[in-house]
Amino acid sequence: MPSSSAPQLIMVGSIGLDNIRTPAATRENLLGGSASYAAAAASFFTSAGLVGVVGTDFPRRHETLWRRLGINLRGLQRVRGKTFRWSGEYEQNMDHRRTLDLQLNVFADFQPKLPQTYRAAPFLFLANISPELQLRVLDQMTAPRFVMADTMDCWIQQAREGLEEVIRRVDLLTLNESEARLLTGETSLLAAARQILRRGPAQVIIKRGENGSVLFSDIAGIALMPAYPLESVVDPTGAGDTFAGGFIGRLAAAGRVTAVELRRAMLYGNILASFGVEAFSLDRLAQLDGRQIADRIRAFRRMCRQP
Numbered sequence: 001m002p003s004s005s006a007p008q009l010i011m012v013g014s015i016g017l018d019n020i021r022t023p024a025a026t027r028e029n030l031l032g033g034s035a036s037y038a039a040a041a042a043s044f045f046t047s048a049g050l051v052g053v054v055g056t057d058f059p060r061r062h063e064t065l066w067r068r069l070g071i072n073l074r075g076l077q078r079v080r081g082k083t084f085r086w087s088g089e090y091e092q093n094m095d096h097r098r099t100l101d102l103q104l105n106v107f108a109d110f111q112p113k114l115p116q117t118y119r120a121a122p123f124l125f126l127a128n129i130s131p132e133l134q135l136r137v138l139d140q141m142t143a144p145r146f147v148m149a150d151t152m153d154c155w156i157q158q159a160r161e162g163l164e165e166v167i168r169r170v171d172l173l174t175l176n177e178s179e180a181r182l183l184t185g186e187t188s189l190l191a192a193a194r195q196i197l198r199r200g201p202a203q204v205i206i207k208r209g210e211n212g213s214v215l216f217s218d219i220a221g222i223a224l225m226p227a228y229p230l231e232s233v234v235d236p237t238g239a240g241d242t243f244a245g246g247f248i249g250r251l252a253a254a255g256r257v258t259a260v261e262l263r264r265a266m267l268y269g270n271i272l273a274s275f276g277v278e279a280f281s282l283d284r285l286a287q288l289d290g291r292q293i294a295d296r297i298r299a300f301r302r303m304c305r306q307p
C-alpha cells in the first residue's frame, strides 16, 4: 500500500529491539514492538501512520523496511538515548512465555505530538503501551470513527485507572484470555467479554493463542476464529499485534464498520498472524505479498466449511 500524506489509520505502540529465546533458537536485537508488528500487518491493506519513538541506537535499516511496506513515518521521533528493549523466553509448547527484561528507555518520557495530517484519520489503533500514552494520542485525534486498543497484564496491574479510561473511550478492546480474566475477575470468557462490553466498547476480541480468537460484538454477535494450522511456529512474538494490525488495516480499507466487515477483518487478522509466526521478528511479513495472503484465505475458508 503506498505511503499517503494523510493516512487512513494511525497507530501508536511500542517500537523496540527484542531479545528472544525459543526452545530452538536465541536471537538478539530483533526489530519488535507492538506498533511495529501492527503497522507491518496493516500496511497490506491500508495507509498506516506510525506514532512512536526510537533512540539513536535504532538501526536505519528498520525504517527502510517500514518505508518499503508503505508505512508513513511522519509520526516517528528519533531522540537521543536508547530504544525500548524487551527480552522474552518461550517454554517448550510456545504458548507460555516469560518476560526476562523490559526497558522503556526513550518511551519513558515520550511526548507524542501527532502531525497535522494524522489528526483527522478515521481509524486509530492504540497498540500495547502504557494507557497514559494511549490517551495522549487519543486526545490529539479530531473525531476518529473507530478506535481499537490493546493492552497487557502489566497495565491491568499497574495502570488500572488509565486503562479504565481507555476502555470507556474505545470502540474495541483486544486482550488475551488470561488478561480478560485478570481484568474482570471472571473465569468464563463470555462473562468476561460481557463485563467489558458493559464498560464502554461495543466490541471485544479475546485472543487465545494457538486456539484462535473470539469477537464479541454488539453489531456482529459472537464470531469464533480458529487459528490457521501450522506445522512449525518459529516465533510467536507479536502474533497478537500482527492479528490486530491485520484486523484494523482490513477494516480501515473497507471504510465501514458493519457485521460483515468486522467478521472479515477477523479473518484477515488471523491469516496475517499465521504468517507472522513463521519467522522471527518481521522477517516473514517482509516477504509477504497479496497473492500469498489470498491463497491462505482461500485454504482457510475451505478448512472452515461446514456441511
Ligand code: AMP
Residues within 6 Å of the ligand: 014, 016, 017, 018, 031, 032, 033, 034, 085, 086, 102, 128, 129, 130, 152, 154, 236, 237, 238, 239, 240, 241, 242
Ligand atoms: P505480543 O507477542 O503480541 O505480546 O507482542 C510482543 C511485542 O510487544 C514485542 O515485540 C515487545 O517488544 C513488545 N512488548 C513487550 N512487553 C511490552 C510492554 N509492556 N509494553 C509495550 N510493548 C511490549
